[in-house]
Amino acid sequence: xxxxxxxxxxxxxxxxxxxxxxxxxxxxxxxxxxxxxxxxxxxxxxxxxxxxxxxxxxxxxxxxxxxxxxxxxxxxxxxxxxxxxxxxxxxxxxxxxxxxxxxxxxx
Amino acid sequence: xxxxxxxxxxxxxxxxxxxxxxxxxxxxxxxxxxxxxxxxxxxxxxxxxxxxxxxxxxxxxxxxxxxxxxxxxxxxxxxxxxxxxxxxxxxxxxxxxxxxxxxxxxxxxxxxxxxxxxxx
Numbered sequence: 001x002x003x004x005x006x007x008x009x010x011x012x013x014x015x016x017x018x019x020x021x022x023x024x025x026x027x028x029x030x031x032x033x034x035x036x037x038x039x040x041x042x043x044x045x046x047x048x049x050x051x052x053x054x055x056x057x058x059x060x061x062x063x064x065x066x067x068x069x070x071x072x073x074x075x076x077x078x079x080x081x082x083x084x085x086x087x088x089x090x091x092x093x094x095x096x097x098x099x100x101x102x103x104x105x106x107x
Numbered sequence: 108x109x110x111x112x113x114x115x116x117x118x119x120x121x122x123x124x125x126x127x128x129x130x131x132x133x134x135x136x137x138x139x140x141x142x143x144x145x146x147x148x149x150x151x152x153x154x155x156x157x158x159x160x161x162x163x164x165x166x167x168x169x170x171x172x173x174x175x176x177x178x179x180x181x182x183x184x185x186x187x188x189x190x191x192x193x194x195x196x197x198x199x200x201x202x203x204x205x206x207x208x209x210x211x212x213x214x215x216x217x218x219x220x221x222x223x224x225x226x227x
Contacts, residue, residue, distance in 0.1 A: 089214070
């Protein structure tokens, strides 16, 4: 299985800040990397697919980059609704695997 | 817009079979894959497996011996059965739709999740 290492596990930031979350894979997955946002009690939401493509309807303050084994999710100018947990997921091969999550909290 | 809703018992006894159903509304199941994902308390998300609308399946090898995913397109639903459960199977179970996203696979629609506890 492809192992996913996501960091940090938690992050405190303020509204208006820019934050970056990192995901590293145990082998090259080219650009087969997706990012999701999950708020408590809500369905997870696809943000970024293919490492850098923005899902329809997702605000442009979200962006993704990377290829191979190192990927990042950036959120520019944090909004109150962005405080949630974020997960990366590889779709290069089955079994699909996810990062452990990054909980983004209000400072 | 396609929506997914999980349903099933919230409490299952050890050694018994966990059974969940995901109802698909707002769209057809045809030509799509359908998947189950879970998250045990304090742990990460784990992909369980998927089924194509025609019935072809792909399971996580770590669970393969215990799981069955089936589909009933006439009812617009698909199901998960996990046998011989233990406390380690306690989790929030999500159904989700994997689809082709510009050359890769992404889960673009998710249910809200249902909590299943394994306890006597």
